[in-house]
Amino acid sequence: MIDIKFLREHPDVVRASQKGRGESVELVDQILAIDEKKRAAVTEFETLRQEQNTLSKSVGAAKGDEKAALLENAKALADKVKAADTKRAQVEEQTKALILQLSNLLDTQAPIGGEEDFLIIEHVGTPRDFGKDGFEPKDHVELGKLLGAIDTERGAKVAGSRSYYLTGVGALLEFALVNYAIQSAVKNGFTPVIPPVLVNPAAMEGTGFLGQAAENVYRIEKDDVYLVGTSEVPLAAMHMDETLPVDKLPLRYAGYSSCFRREAGTYGKDTRGIIRVHQFDKVEMFTFCKPEDAQAEHLRLLQWEKDFLSAMEIPFRVIDVASGDLGSSATRKFDIEAWIPTQDAYREVTSTSNCTEFQGRRLNIRYKDSEGVKAIATLNGTLVAIPRMIVAILENHQNADGTVNVPAALQPFLGMKKFEVV
Structure with a gap:
C-alpha cells in the first residue's frame, strides 16, 4: 500500500510510476479526490462529537425545562453524529479500496517497458x-x-x-x-x-x-x-x-x-x-x-x-x-x-x-x-x-x-x- 501522505505530497511521482507500469494514471487523481472527501467527513464527525461531548456536560448541570430542552437537542445531535460516523466509515472504506488498486512505486533504476x-x-x-x-x-x-x-x-x-x-x-x-x-x-x-x-x-x-x-x-x-x-x-x-x-x-x-x-x-x-x-x-x-x-x-x-x-x-x-x-x-x-x-x-x-x-x-x-x-x-x-x-x-x-x-x-x-x- 502506498503511503497516503507521500501520495498527497508527491502525486507526480506516483503518476510517473503508474505510467511506467502501464497502469492507470487517473487512479491517482481519483484517490486524491476521495481523500479530500474522507478528511472532510472525519472533520465533520469529530466536530459533531465535540459538540456532543460539550452538550452532555451542559445536560448534567442543567435542571427543569432547560434540561428537557437540552436533552431534546442531545437526541437530535446524536442522530447527526451517527449519520456522520456512517458517512465517515463509508468514505474511508472507499478510499482504502482505491488505494489498494495502486501498485508499489517503481525503483528509479528499474528499466521502463514491457x-x-x-x-x-x-x-x-x-x-x-x-x-x-x-x-x-x-x-x-x-x-x-x-x-x-x-x-x-x-x-x-x-x-x-x-x-x-x-x-x-x-x-x-x-x-x-x-x-x-x-x-x-x-x-x-x-x-x-x-x-x-x-x-x-x-x-x-x-x-x-x-x-x-x-x-x-x-x-x-x-x-x-x-x-x-x-x-x-x-x-x-x-x-x-x-x-x-x-x-x-x-x-x-x-x-x-x-x-x-x-x-x-x-x-x-x-x-x-x-x-x-x-x-x-x-x-x-x-x-x-x-x-x-x-x-x-x-x-x-x-x-x-x-x-x-x-x-x-x-x-x-x-x-x-x-x-x-x-x-x-x-x-x-x-x-x-x-x-x-x-x-x-x-x-x-x-x-x-x-x-x-x-x-x-x-x-x-x-x-x-x-x-x-x-x-x-x-x-x-x-x-x-x-x-x-x-x-x-x-x-x-x-x-x-x-x-x-x-x-x-x-x-x-x-x-x-x-x-x-x-
Whole structure:
C-alpha cells in the first residue's frame, strides 16, 4: 500500500510510476479526490462529537425545562453524529479500496517497458557445445522417461494437463535440491519454515495477489480460502498485525511448500514437460527489514540465488525485469534465467523482488525503534523452484547414452554421481 501522505505530497511521482507500469494514471487523481472527501467527513464527525461531548456536560448541570430542552437537542445531535460516523466509515472504506488498486512505486533504476524490455546484468558460465561432444541433446521429457524420473502421461491421466509424477531418481532429486537449499539458507541465517498453503483472503490481498495476479490464483469458494502460488504469501502474513522489535531485524525465513498456479493466459505455452505446471514445490526466501536496508538485502538475496545456480553447475544470466512485467508489490525485480539446451534459450528459474513497505502497510506489520513505530520492508526470493531446476540439471548434465551426471553439490544428498538409464 502506498503511503497516503507521500501520495498527497508527491502525486507526480506516483503518476510517473503508474505510467511506467502501464497502469492507470487517473487512479491517482481519483484517490486524491476521495481523500479530500474522507478528511472532510472525519472533520465533520469529530466536530459533531465535540459538540456532543460539550452538550452532555451542559445536560448534567442543567435542571427543569432547560434540561428537557437540552436533552431534546442531545437526541437530535446524536442522530447527526451517527449519520456522520456512517458517512465517515463509508468514505474511508472507499478510499482504502482505491488505494489498494495502486501498485508499489517503481525503483528509479528499474528499466521502463514491457516483458521484452529487460536489461541483462550479467552472464555466468558458458552454454555447453553439444556438437563438440558429438551428440544432439535430449529434452527433459525424453531424459525423464529414460531415467524413470518424470511421468507426464500418467500425470495428465490423473490430474489433467500440466501435471506430472516425479518417480525414482526424479523424486530423489527433489529431496536433494530441497535439502541442499535449506542447508544453504540456514547457513545464511534463515529460519526454515513449512507454512500453510491454504490462506485466508486477508493474507492473499495483503501480499498483493488479488489484483493483477488474481486470475492465476486457485480459490476454494466454499471455505473462502486460497491455495498459494508461492510461500511468499504465508511467510509475509506470518507477522500480520504485529510490531517487531528492531533488534530482531533483519528477520529471514526460508519456506518450503507446494505452490499452485492456474497458469491462466498461457494457453499453448510450454505444454510439453514440466516447465510450466499447476503444482510444484519451492524453497522461498523471505526477509523483513528496515526500509533503509532493503536495497542491500535485495542484492544479498540475488547473490544467494546466484550461488545456488553456480553450485548446480548451470550456465545462467541475470536480468533486471522491466516495469511492465513487475508484480504489483515489487518496486524492482531480478530474474535468474538458466540455459536450457534443447530450447536454445535462457528460461527463468528464480526471481527476487524488493517490495519496500508496500506489503508491510497492507498487512499492518511494523517495527519499533527509538524513534517510534514504522512500516517494515519485505523482500522475497526463490532459492529453488523444483521442476525448472530439474529441467536445467537433466538437460545441461546429460551424456550421449542418456545418463545424467549429478552436480557435485548434490552428490552427498543422493549418494550417487550419475543417474543411470532404467
